[in-house]
Amino acid sequence: MDDNNFVKIVKILETIYSETGRREEPFEILIHGIMSTRTKDTTTFPAQKRLLLIANTPEKISKMSVGRIERLIYPVGFYKTKAKLLKKACKFIIKNFDSNVPSNKNDLMEIPGVGPKVASLVLEWGFGMPYIAVDTHVNRVAQRIGLVPFGTKPEKTEEVMENILDDSTKISVNTTLIKFGRTICKPISPVCNNCPVYDYCGFKLKKKYYKLWASRVKH
Numbered sequence: 421m422d423d424n425n426f427v428k429i430v431k432i433l434e435t436i437y438s439e440t441g442r443r444e445e446p447f448e449i450l451i452h453g454i455m456s457t458r459t460k461d462t463t464t465f466p467a468q469k470r471l472l473l474i475a476n477t478p479e480k481i482s483k484m485s486v487g488r489i490e491r492l493i494y495p496v497g498f499y500k501t502k503a504k505l506l507k508k509a510c511k512f513i514i515k516n517f518d519s520n521v522p523s524n525k526n527d528l529m530e531i532p533g534v535g536p537k538v539a540s541l542v543l544e545w546g547f548g549m550p551y552i553a554v555d556t557h558v559n560r561v562a563q564r565i566g567l568v569p570f571g572t573k574p575e576k577t578e579e580v581m582e583n584i585l586d587d588s589t590k591i592s593v594n595t596t597l598i599k600f601g602r603t604i605c606k607p608i609s610p611v612c613n614n615c616p617v618y619d620y621c622g623f624k625l626k627k628k629y630y631k632l633w634a635s636r637v638k639h
């Protein structure tokens with residue numbers, strides 16, 4: 421796909437889905453990121469809320485028992501492992517960063533449970549910095565519209581987007597593509613006949629291969 425074509429698609433979607441100035445507390449984003457792996461947002465968000473209502477600082481979470489954290493975040497996937505990770509992450513932040521979530525990627529990735537995707541998410545959503553968090557929705561849309569080949573790893577998709585988008589678009593592209601991926605370019609049965617970027621998308625031309633693609637690609 422031509423780079424300009426991708427920028428055009430993102431700009432169109434941005435006008436529909438982007439929330440400019442969207443910022444949340446970096447600590448809340450970090451907690452969300454650690455809990456979200458292999459779990460649907462509809463499960464992660466309520467669990468995150470339950471935990472943060474009771475303990476919204478690294479100190480408070482680090483003082484809770486693992487069992488209590490488990491009960492609060494259940495039924496998040498791998499909740500037992502994640503409860504331990506959340507406690508470890510909070511202790512690490514207290515010890516190494518004076519209880520503040522760091523605002524650079526290398527420091528973030530030292531925190532237990534934080535990989536490149538969560539680190540980018542914290543920088544993008546929490547600090548408003550031009551990092552691109554490529555989750556399953558973002559990666560699927562990037563593949564379908566033809567930006568990257570099917571089967572591309574999120575890290576590679578992030579690298580490709582990094583080189584094409586300007587800083588202000590990098591800050592909003594995650595939110596834009598997640599919303600678009602949840603409502604129109606859905607994992608199963610994308611709503612192509614109601615898609616605002618239909619004219620620019622390569623996937624619609626290949627719908628007859630959809631079943632084959634769906635059976636091979638992890639959504």
Ligand code: SF4
Pocket residue numbers: 564565604605606610611612613615616617618621622623624
């Ligand atoms: S035309 Fe279909 S596959 Fe392409 S971006 Fe739109 S919804 Fe997704």
